Amino acid sequence: MSDTLIFITDLMKIYQIGNQEVRALDGISLTIRRNEYVAIMGPSGSGKSTLMNILGCLDTPTSGSYMLNGTDVSRMADNQLAEVRNKEIGFVFQSFNLLPRYTALHNVALPLIYAGLPKHERTALAARALANVDLENRMHHKPNELSGGQRQRVAVARALVNTPSIILADEPTGNLDTKTSVDIMNLFENIYAKGNTIIVVTHEEDIALHARRIIRLRDGHVESDLENQNPVKITHA
Numbered sequence: 448m449s450d451t452l453i454f455i456t457d458l459m460k461i462y463q464i465g466n467q468e469v470r471a472l473d474g475i476s477l478t479i480r481r482n483e484y485v486a487i488m489g490p491s492g493s494g495k496s497t498l499m500n501i502l503g504c505l506d507t508p509t510s511g512s513y514m515l516n517g518t519d520v521s522r523m524a525d526n527q528l529a530e531v532r533n534k535e536i537g538f539v540f541q542s543f544n545l546l547p548r549y550t551a552l553h554n555v556a557l558p559l560i561y562a563g564l565p566k567h568e569r570t571a572l573a574a575r576a577l578a579n580v581d582l583e584n585r586m587h588h589k590p591n592e593l594s595g596g597q598r599q600r601v602a603v604a605r606a607l608v609n610t611p612s613i614i615l616a617d618e619p620t621g622n623l624d625t626k627t628s629v630d631i632m633n634l635f636e637n638i639y640a641k642g643n644t645i646i647v648v649t650h651e652e653d654i655a656l657h658a659r660r661i662i663r664l665r666d667g668h669v670e671s672d673l674e675n676q677n678p679v680k681i682t683h684a
Contacts, residue, residue: 449517452612452644453479453502458511458521460497460667471497472508473667479646481612484639484678486655487648489664496617498664499648503536503615504528516612533561537606537614541621543598545590545605551577552586555605562609576604580634596627603634607643614638616647620654632657636680653679 460472472494479485489495500506501513504520507528513521520531537558538544545554556573564572577586580600590598599619606614616635620628632654639645647658655661657679663670 450480451478451514452481452483452516453477454512454514456512458498458501458513459509460494460501460506461509470667472501474511475664475667475669477662477669477672479644481644482639482642484635484645484657484659485647486658486661486675487646487664488650488652488655488661489670490650492666493664494667495648495650495664499615499617499646502613502646503538504532533558533609535612537609537611539599539602539606539614539616539619541618543590543595543602543622545598545601547590550587550589551582551593551601551604554590554601555586555608558605558609572608573604576608577601579607580604594627595623596630599623599627599631600634603631603638607638612644614643614645616645618649618651619647620649620651628654632679 456476458472458475459470462469462471475498487495487498501508508521511521512519515531516535520528523531552570552573555576556569559569559572574586577583580603582597582600582604585593585597593601620631623631635645636657647654649655656675659675659678661675662672
């Protein structure tokens with residue numbers, strides 16, 4: 448198996464807004480290896496959300512190629528992209544994106560329903576994923592019965608439940624207070640230590656500093672791509 452997980456070449460994304468052509472991504476090339484912890488940063492309008500949507504197979508580029516796990520996903524149809532998303536990518540969103548009428552256990556099991564697993568297997572895997580984020584005693588609670596930090600832990604468990612190739616986190620601490628943000632970033636550190644690949648899209652410098660590599664975008668270009676020599680590592684007394 449190749450060490451390269453993501454291989455992007457000359458990626459372009461052009462939007463037509465009235466008479467104006469907007470180049471959200473303007474020829475981006477980059478490689479991400481397995482078990483990397485990468486932060487993608489940039490100001491509003493830099494292209495980071497567009498890049499995240501393409502990395503997450505939520506959108507396709509105008510031109511260029513995107514190889515994910517050895518497969519060219521840049522020209523796939525929507526139904527093929529949906530299959531890749533469910534198999535390869537675990538999403539963690541700023542707004543949690545949990546279904547309010549369902550328990551934490553059911554929310555975590557959702558990707559496994561799409562994968563076609565039988566109910567007893569889904570339940571066992573979802574329960575294990577919740578235990579891995581220290582929420583085994585909250586699995587039968589609904590989102591409105593959980594704190595913001597607990598909801599994000601449910602979202603992380605859901606992202607991990609089908610053992611994806613990538614955890615893709617979009618502003619994962621954006622709705623959390625400072626202490627809870629620290630807890631979630633500590634959880635990400637533990638996930639990374641177990642061999643997972645994590646890509647965090649953020650505009651917050653202190654969140655990006657947890658990553659081992661920081662890619663900064665500006666005006667649709669890679670402005671810098673540097674190893675983070677001194678990543679923040681949280682330790683609890």
